[in-house]
Amino acid sequence: AQKVTQTQTSISVVEKTTVTMDCVYETRDSSYFLFWYKQTASGEIVFLIRQDSYKKENATVGHYSLNFQKPKSSIGLIITATQIEDSAVYFCAMREVTEGADRLTFGKGTQLIIQP
Amino acid sequence: GGIITQTPKFLIGQEGQKLTLKCQQNFNHDTMYWYRQDSGKGLRLIYYSITENDLQKGDLSEGYDASREKKSSFSLTVTSAQKNEMAVFLCASRRLNQAPLFGEGTRLSVL
Numbered sequence: 771a772q773k774v775t776q777t778q779t780s781i782s783v784v785e786k787t788t789v790t791m792d793c794v795y796e797t798r799d800s801s802y803f804l805f806w807y808k809q810t811a812s813g814e815i816v817f818l819i820r821q822d823s824y825k826k827e828n829a830t831v832g833h834y835s836l837n838f839q840k841p842k843s844s845i846g847l848i849i850t851a852t853q854i855e856d857s858a859v860y861f862c863a864m865r866e867v868t869e870g871a872d873r874l875t876f877g878k879g880t881q882l883i884i885q886p
Numbered sequence: 887g888g889i890i891t892q893t894p895k896f897l898i899g900q901e902g903q904k905l906t907l908k909c910q911q912n913f914n915h916d917t918m919y920w921y922r923q924d925s926g927k928g929l930r931l932i933y934y935s936i937t938e939n940d941l942q943k944g945d946l947s948e949g950y951d952a953s954r955e956k957k958s959s960f961s962l963t964v965t966s967a968q969k970n971e972m973a974v975f976l977c978a979s980r981r982l983n984q985a986p987l988f989g990e991g992t993r994l995s996v997l
Contacts, residue, residue, distance in 0.1 A: 805985050813974065815988040822983075861928065865986075872936055873944070874919060874978075874986055878928035 773797070774864050776877035784885050785854060790837070791847045791880045793862030799823075803865040804845045806834070808858045809879070815861075821845055849882075857884045888913035890989035892977050897994045901969040907962045907992045909977030918960040919978040919986065922946055929976060935960055964994070971996040 774795045783789045795804070804821045819831045821838045829836045837846040849856055862877040890911045899905045909918065917936045921929040921944075931944030933952035941952050951963040962975060972995050980986040 803983065807988075813991055815976065815978075817985045817987060820985050871942065872917065873931065873934070873942075874980075875931065876921075876929040 773875045774862055774877040776862055776880050778880045779878075780881040780883065782883040782885060783852060786851055788848065788850045789852055789882065791849075791860050791862075791882070793845050793847070793877055795843050795845065795862075795864045797843070797864065797866050799866050799868060801867070804836075804838070805863045805865070805874075806836070806845075806847045807861045807863060807876075809861065810858050818860075819847070852884050854884050854886065857882060890977060890979055890987060892975075892989040892992050894992060895990065897992055899964070899967040899994065899996045901967060901996060903967045903996075905964040905967055905994070907964075907975050907977075907994075909960045909962075909979075909989055910958055911977075911979040911989075912958060913979060913981060913987070914957070915979035915981045915987075916957070917980045917986075918954065919980075920944075920950075920952060920960065920962045921976045921978065923974045923976060923991075925972065932962065932975075967994075967996040969996060 802823045806818045808816045819834045821829050821836050833850045835848045859879045859881050861879045865874045893908045919934040920932040923929050930946045932946045934942050935954040938957045953961045974991045976991045977989040978986040
């Protein structure tokens with residue numbers, strides 16, 4: 771079973787609007803770490819923002835913010851005032867630390883297209 | 887600042903060939919990862935290592951070997967390349983609870 775699920779394959783929005791990308795995860799750990807990455811057209815993977823499971827406040831970095839709903843095992847990425855350069859594939863990832871293991875698992879990604 | 891360097895950037899192999907990919911980081915990170923990305927798809931974990939000489943299997947370890955002889959380097963071997971295989975292999979590293987950072991990838995094509 772998939773541990774990190776991104777159900778939106780592709781999203782297209784007009785420049786300067788707000789977009790939300792969904793991600794749900796499965797874990798038995800009480801403490802875990804969630805990350806969002808962006809993969810550009812060149813293939814470069816860039817870290818954007820993180821949420822530690824024990825923190826109640828949603829993380830915000832620049833025009834990226836998170837909607838962390840722990841009871842629903844959900845971590846949505848919100849991009850406000852989108853720009854053409856935000857066009858990319860966005861990956862959600864979860865790091866679980868259990869006895870003898872420390873894995874980082876990715877979702878399949880959501881392609882974001884920003885139209886002028 | 888540091889850097890994660892993957893070599894080679896492009897690798898063309900023959901069916902059945904043993905191929906080795908290398909990853910070096912100068913961040914002094916403890917944990918390193920190898921992922922495979924097929925065209926238009928997500929990242930699948932092959933191997934990871936939490937310290938020098940440690941190896942942990944991921945979901946896709948069959949057909950691969952890994953080696954972490956030094957803290958700064960992590961190599962991946964495709965034990966027998968499959969005909970028409972095409973994928974990008976991505977190396978990442980992390981210090982403690984920081985977010986993992988990625989190298990630029992090695993693009994593999996098998997003839």
